[in-house]
Amino acid sequence: MADDTSGPDPNSGSNGSLNGGADLPEGFPHASQLKQAGITSLADLHDLESLEDLAGIGPAYARDIQNALEESDVGAPAAEAANGASPEAATTEKRPSPLSEEESEAPVGGAATQQTTDIPEGPLEETVTYETYPADTYGHEEIGFADEEVLDLLRNMLLQRRFENRCRQMYQRQKISGFLHLYIGQEAVSTGSVNAIDLGEDSVITAYRDHGMGLAMGITPEEGMAELFGKEAGCSSGKGGSMHxxxxxxKMMGGHAIVGAHLPLGAGLAFAHKYRGDDNVCLCFFGDGAMHQGAFREACNLAGIYELPIVFVCENNQYAMGTAVDRAFSKPDLFKHGYNFDFPASLASGMDVFSVNKAVQDHVENYARNDQPSLLEVRTYRYQGHSITDPAEYRGEGELDQRQSQDAINRLQDYILERDLATEADMEGIDEAVKQRVKDAIDAANEASFPDEEAIYDDIYTQDDYPFIA
Amino acid sequence: MATLEFRTALREAMSEEMERDDDIFLIGEEVAEYDGAYKVSEGMLDRFGHDRVIDSPISELGFAGLGIGAAMNGLRPIVEFMTFNFSFVAFDQVINNAPNMRYMSGGQFEVPIVFRGPNGAAGQLGATHSNSTEALYSNIPGLKVVSPSVPDDGKGLLKTAIRDDDPVVFLESELMYGMKREVSEESDYTIPIGSARVAREGSDVTIVAHSKSYHIAMDAAEALGEQGYEAEVIDPRTIKPLDIETIVESVVKTNRLVVIDESTPFTSVASEITHQVQDRAFDYLDAPILRVTPPDTPAPYAPNLMDAYMPGVDETVDKCLRVLYAE
Known part of the structure; x- marks a missing residue:
């Protein structure tokens, strides 16, 4: 770095310091948050009085950073320190196989097999740990949210729910056609996750139940509703519809409608982040049903061998269409499927936005930003049928009521009251404003224009007058 | 002009483009350490390193999809299928993800990717390893399909395909990788996608043929010449977009058309060319358009059956004589 005669850009952070201490070592925990707060080197960190005063650094992060800093002071590699110090670390290390020779006689070079055919005495035993993130475990401060941000989380979850309640109605009024898969009940997953990443830089890809994720990422209700109405002003110009x-x-890289087909795309998004060295990650969401597809296995394996910065997030909402998860899996604890790829894997409650957020933070910071793919299962529940036409008669008696009693929005409202962050009236006001926003979006979608008929030929190829389009 | 094997011309195209643009990488089975199953990528690992020449496990669905995702996120992947028979394992990715992304996102995402590898029968490999995929992939809006017949076209068209901002299916041939022909030494040699090549001029009958079939057409034209008929041979080079103007122009001159196509005949490339020509030049035709294709059967193994299966020079000459009413 010091011999770079082109001259470091003083504003560019990572190349800025010549003496004053090294850059943040590779793999330093929460480096991207630190960079956003203007901290680019170990020296900057030493100069700080209190880590917790930094914007975006909560106590949990501060603890990780402090540990890593201390380790780096005694010369230990920061990446190891970060993993070792994190109390949440699950199975972070590649498990050495007793069937691999540690010192192979095969020529070194990476291409030759290191595996032995000398089979040791059995039985072979190993211990695996999986972290969990139960509901009602985390307070907002400790995972890095200011008081007013908690109300933003509530507002965002309410927006998804009110938007989709109205979608239902608009479908019945035949304003919306095609398939319509509602996300109601799962809002904590989208809101919790999106608030754990660097929005606009990190990439997110999801399946066809995508309205909630889109709204959480900043697609406006106007753009979303216009898309559902098939209008040109829609988030996909009226060419995609509900599932796209x-x-x-x-960097909302799409709702994708062939079950499992977008998992390899997620691996590719992560591949591009790593190839460019941009320190960003991919969150790849999919349902429990997608895990049956070969695409899941292939995407995970490729992510593993190429060490891609990706978190595979299984939104287990209990049913793949009408097939209950435990009816369809020989191993229904879906997070344990991460074991097959040596992934750190954990299980979070999808009925508490803080649990989801904490889990995704850990998976992004501890693993993905260190080029270690991981698997997070989020257990959640969809209140509606698979699609709008599904009466969901496959549910057990009382099942829906029981699950709704754990509703994530109610839980957050209770938390807000308990912690005196707002009054009932304040929250009522938020809800009313959200409802009005959705109503305005419907009015706008009603008034918006359908695409010109010529648009059927647009955006097939980059060159818009391509010769065989006519 | 340099005399190069087809595989070398393709390698030069990829290497020149990778030198020019760091966002381009090559991924596929055995492309790196093994130096390419058919040695197309020989030496590229040493030249570009593991970050850009990447071995994949046997996981076509996975690495085809990975390529598409990487393309959506700003890179320009070259995805090698060891053969296009194996692209069927990745069919969903190639036909449902790559070509639809731009459209269904309202133009927000481009997928600049090349899927390349050998296509078509390559001797006695049996039915699963002898598929000709050009008709299948040409049926998909959003894909471009290129299928060169000589090394020079291979180099110029592959460079263009890599620079194209849309997904391109680039169909090569196992049996032609070792073919040596002259290749332009022009620096930065490119050939536009969608332009046919009039390989031989003639006024009596037009033969349209791509990839291996092109060489059958040229041999048939020689044989017809000995009988006093001058065949015009057109290599479309690109199946989609198809340079129908060049074909129609020739038919207007010769009034007769024979199409050779290694796809099985039902809904083949030959079917499409036949339709387009009758649509645009019906009044110029002096005979029905005939096709030379395999029969509508799986590819067999036994040598005599395989000989009977593949389009050949004799059959092409016969069909030309038929449209010339010269039998």
Whole structure:
């Protein structure tokens, strides 16, 4: 770095310091948050009086950073320190196989097999640990949210719910056609996750139940509703519909409608982050049903061998269409499928936005930003049928009521009251404003224009007058 | 002009483009350490390193999809299928993800990716390893399909395909990788996608043929010449977009058309060319358009059956004589 004669850009952070201490070592925990707060070197960290005063650094992060800093002071590699010090670390290390020779006689070079055919005496035993993130475990401060941000979380979850309640109604009024898969009940997953990443830089890809994720990422209710109405002003110009919400600017890389087919795309998004060295990650969401597809296995394996910065997030909402998860899996604890790829894997409650947020923070910071793919299962529940036409008669008696009693929005409202962050009236006001926003979006979608008929030929190829389009 | 094997011309195209643009990488089975199953990528690992020449496990669905995701996120992947028979394992990715992304995102995402590898029968490999995929992939809006017949076109078109901002299916041939022909030494040699090549001029009958079939067409034209008929041979080079103007122009001159196509005949490339020509030049045709294709059967193994299965020079000459009413 010091011999770079082109001259470091003093504003560019990582190349800025010549003496004053090294840059943050590779793998230093929460480096991207630190960079956002203007901290680019160990020296900057030493100069700080209190880590917790930094914007975006909560106590949990501060603890990780402090530990890593202390380790780096005695010369230990920061990446190891970060993993070792994190109380949440699950199975972070590649498990050495007793069937691999540690010192192979095969020529070194990486291409030759290191595996032995000398089979040791059995039985072979190993211990695996999986972290969990139960509901009602985390307070907002400790995972880095200011008081007013908790109300933003509530507002965002309410927006998804009110938007989708109205979608239902608009479908019945035949304003919306095609398939309509509602996310109601799962809002803590989208809101919790999106608030754990660097929005617009990190990429997110999801399946066809995508309205909630889109709204959480900043697709406006106007853009979303217009898309569902098939209007040109929609987030995909009226060419995608319910299952294909996209927003390039936010790096919302799509709702994808073939079950499992977008998991390899997620691996590719992560591949590009790593190839460019941009320190960003991919969150790849999919349902429990997608895990049956070969694409899941292939994407995980490729992510593993190429060490891609990706978190595979299984939103287990209990049913793949009408098939209950425990009816369809020989191993229904879905997080344990991460074992097959040597992934750190954990299980979070999807009925508490803080649990989801904490889990995704850990998976992003501890693993993905260190080029270690991981698997997070989030247990959640969809209140509606698979699609709008599904009466969901496969549910058990009382099942829906029981699950709704754990509702994530109610839980957050209770938390807000308990912690005196707002009054009932304040929250009522938020809800009313959200409802009005959705109503305005419907009015706008009603008034918006359908695409010109010529648009059927647009955006097939980059060159818009391509010769065989006519 | 340099005399190069087809595989070398393709390697030069990839290497020149990778030198020019760091966002380009090559991924596929055995492309790196093994130096390419058919040695197309020989030496590229040493030249570009493991970050850009990447071995994949046997996981076509996975690495085809990975390529598409990487393309959506700003890179320009070259995905090698060891053969296009194996692209069927990745069919969903190639036909449902790559070509639809731009459209269904309202133009927000481009997928600049090349899927390349050998296509079509390559001797006695049996039915699963002898598929000709050009008709299948040409049926998909959003894909471009390129299928060169000589090394020079291979180099110029592959460079263009890599620079294209849309997904391109680039169909090569196992049996032609060792073919040596002259290749332009022009620096930065490119050939536009969608332009046919009139390989031989003639006024009596037009033969349209791509990839291996092109060489059958040229041999048939020689044989017809000995009988006093001058065949015009057109290599479309690109199946989609198809340079139908060049074909129609020739038919207007010769009034007769024979199409050779290694795809099985039902809904083949030959079917499409036949349709387009009758649509645009019906009044110029002096005979029905005939096709030379395999029969509508799986590819067999036994040598005599395989000989009977593949389009050949004799059959092409016969069909030309038929449209010339010269039998």
């Amino acid at each position: 919400f996209f927003d390039a600017e936010k």
